[in-house]
Amino acid sequence: MRNNVVLFLFILLGCHAKEPSFQTRVSIEDEKWHINGELVNPGSPAEGLLMNVRMVNAVFEDRGEKWRDKVGKFDPEQNTEMFIAKLPEYVNQGVNAFVISLQGGMPGYEGAINSAYEPDGKLRDSYLDRVESVIKVNDKLGAVVILSCFYQRQRGHKYALDSKKSILNAVENTAQWIKEKGYTNVILEVANEFPHGGFKGWPDADWLISDQGQIDLIRTAKKNHPGLLVSTSGLGHGRFPDALIPEVDYILIHFNNTSLADYGDKINALKGHGKPIVCNEDDKVGKEGAAALALAVYHGAAWGFMHSATNQNMPFEFNGIEDDREVYEMFKKVSTQGEYLKIDELEQPSLTITFPNDGNRFKEGETIEVAFTGMFLERLENPQIVFRVNEEVETREVSEPLSWQPPKKGDYFIYLEVFDQGKLVYTSAPVDITVE
Structure with missing residues (x-):
């Protein structure tokens, strides 16, 4: 009888046990990024800036299996494990955050069916398992995950989101999932390059690519998780719509199609709103990529590296510093206390x-x-x-x-x-x- 009582108490206490707390908490204070209340990259050129790398296909899958035309074998779980194994090296090099997408990115071929959503906006556990493993390792490393919901190419297949309601449901379910899991190192990007023409093939496309559509989605996320930091990203020209600035917690831009000569003007045009500026996609590589990184930091914006050929096009590779030594050496330089940038050395x-x-x-x-x-x-x-x-x-x-x-x-x-x-x-x- 005594053993039964002990067992009952064990089960009862177990049922009410709290989820394990997470050790990395991201926040914004006075336009600067903080982790666990401490300024990011203190005393460095990148002080207060959330330096990041786009690794959207680290959780990739293709339900249509068109990847078979590209490579002979692909294991989604093994792919994620390879990325996770290199996370400490990236973080040690000065990377503060990683962009992970629930619909991935261009894998080097058209027609991939890669989505964490069912057509009605419900979340798929098998996909989320990989995302969760990345979030948890980043939490242990003191790093942040920029979780992106929508990618323009996920349209026109049987698993695609099928209505405006489904799109809203998807954002609601994502915000709710983050809240229920208790993640404190995750921030949200509603859509990757929301005005992108690829979204024209989505249901209610005119609404989706409009400022009002993005406002509706941002407010949906905030309603379901008021403490979540939320934004959405613009195109590669480095501009951001005025109408969205009051709605977002941070200003999210891309620099793919922006000349190095224009970084200063593009960044300065977005200052004065009391919100940090984050570039989370720039596909310049090598010496040019290193110069792009340094110029963004010099003018006061965080920078995000997208190495399409290595990290995003199949077969995906995650080689740490060796992805692009020149870029990652610059990550280290700008995030190191006491370092400084000489603008004349950035001429590339x-x-x-x-x-x-x-x-x-x-x-x-x-x-x-x-x-x-x-x-x-x-x-x-x-x-x-x-x-x-x-x-x-x-x-x-x-x-x-x-x-x-x-x-x-x-x-x-x-x-x-x-x-x-x-x-x-x-x-x-x-x-x-x-x-x-």
Whole structure:
């Protein structure tokens, strides 16, 4: 009888046991990011800035299994484990946060079915298990997860969100899940590049890509989890809608299509609202990526690295510092106490397509005027610019502006290459557009 009473008390107490508390708590105070009440990166150039890396496909899956055309074998759980194994190295290098997406990102091929949501907006436990494992390891490391809900390519398949109500449900369920789990190191990004043309294929698309649509979704998240820090991201031009600034807790921008020469102006235009500025996507790499990181920090914005070729395109690789040594050495420099930046040392030859932007849509037969900006190319002996589309050479001896007419409807990646004395010395970040 005594043993039965002891067992009953054990079960009763177990039923009322609290979830284990988490040790990393992120907050914003006076426009600066804090972790556990302490200023992030104190005494460094990146003091108070949430330095981050886009690792959206660390929790990737493809329910349609189109990945079989790309690689012979893929294990979602093993993929996440490989990323987790390298988390300490990234954090030690000065990374404060990682962007993880419930719908992933472009994996290097079209048609992937990758979503943590069912068509009605309910969450899928098998997907969340991988997300949860990433959140918990980051918590132990003192790092933050920027959890993104929607990615524009998750449309037009049988598992896609099927209505405005489902989209609202998805945000509500995500905020509720974060709250119920008690995560204190998670902040929310409602949509990746919400004005992106890819969202045109979603239900109630005009509402979704509008400022009001994003306001509705942000308020839905805040209603279900008032303590959650919430934002949504703009396109790669580095601008953010005025109407959304009062609604968000932090201003979330992308710099993919922004020239290094324009970082200061873009960042300064967003100051004065009492909210931190975070770039959480810039696909510049190598010396240019390191310069982009340093320039963003120099002007007062956090910077986010997207290494498409390594971390986001299948087969995904997570090699720590060796993903891009020049960029990660700059992460370390700007987050180290006592270090400082010399602006004249950030001058780096670069070439950026400034129009069109990622997500722009054009009509079949329309001529596109491609604009681009080059910096310090005069340091090369005999530079030659080549225009490429989906890895095919379209035009040699490019001059600005460049007129281009897409041969047919479809999705295109356009980019520029710079040759010097016949040797490839530079490749611009690609721009993703649709012709319909």
